[in-house]
C-alpha cells in the first residue's frame with residue numbers, strides 16, 4: 526500500500542464505522558433507505574434458504590432437507606442447542622461433511638441456537654427478521670459489526686455454500702451476500718414495511 530492510498534482507506538473505514546454505529550436509526554427520507562431495503566431483500570433470500578432455516582427453526586427441533594421437515598429420530602436442540610441425552614449433535618455431526626448422500630453434514634461446533642436466544646428465521650416476515658438482526662437483545666448481543674463478521678466468517682454460515690453431497694447450496698454467492706448485509710447496515714439497517 527502506498528502513502529497515497531493509506532489515508533483514503535482510513536477515511537473509508539471511519540465512514541463505515543460511523544454508519545455501523547447507527548444501525549436501526551435511518552429515516553425513510555434518507556435516499557440510502559431505499560437502497561438499504563433492496564440490499565436486505567438479498568440478505569433475506571439467503572436467511573430463508575433451507576440450509577439456514579434448518580438450524581434456525583421456530584421450534585426446538587432442527588429441520589432437514591430442502592422441504593425443512595423435522596429432523597429424523599426426534600432430535601431436539603435442548604437448553605444449550607447441543608442436543609439432549611444420547612442425541613447430542615456431536616454424536617453424529619463432525620467438523621466437516623461426512624461423505625455420501627444422507628450422511629451427516631458437519632462443520633465446527635455444529636449445534637442449534639440455545640433456548641434462551643433462539644434466533645428463529647423459520648416463519649418470520651421480512652420485517653421481523655430485519656428487526657431481529659438489528660436488535661442486540663434478539664441477535665445474540667451482536668453489534669452491527671459483529672453481525673457482519675459472523676456472516677463473513679462463521680463456519681456454520683459458510684457451510685451453507687459447502688453443504689455436502691445431495692444438498693442444494695445457497696444460490697447467491699457468499700461475497701454478494703456479505704456485501705448486501707454490509708450495504709443494509711451502512712444504510713442504517715432500514716426495516717421493511
Ligand code: HEC
Pocket residue numbers: 571572576577578580581606635636637638639644645657658663664665672675676681682683684685686695
Ligand atoms: C448447524 C446449525 C446452523 C446452520 C447450518 C446455520 N446456523 Fe446460523 N447460527 C447457529 C447458531 C448455533 C447460532 C448462534 C451462535 C452464536 O451466537 O455464536 C447462529 C447464529 C446466526 C446469526 C446471528 C443471529 C441473528 O439472528 O442475528 C445469524 C445472522 C445466522 N446464524 C445466520 C445464518 C445463515 C445466513 C446461515 C445459512 C447460510 C446459517 N446461519 C446457518 C446455527 C446454525
Ligand code: HEC
Pocket residue numbers: 575576579580587588589590591596598600601602603606607608609611612613614615616617618626627628629630635636637692
Ligand atoms: C443420530 C444421529 C444424529 C444426531 C444425534 C443429530 N443429527 Fe442432524 N443429521 C443426521 C443425519 C444422518 C443427517 C442427514 C440426513 C439426510 O441428509 O438425509 C442430519 C441432518 C441434519 C440437518 C440438515 C441439514 C440440511 O440442511 O439438510 C441439520 C440442520 C441437523 N442435522 C442438525 C442437527 C442438530 C442441530 C443436532 C443436535 C441438536 C443434530 N442434527 C443431531 C444425524 C444426526
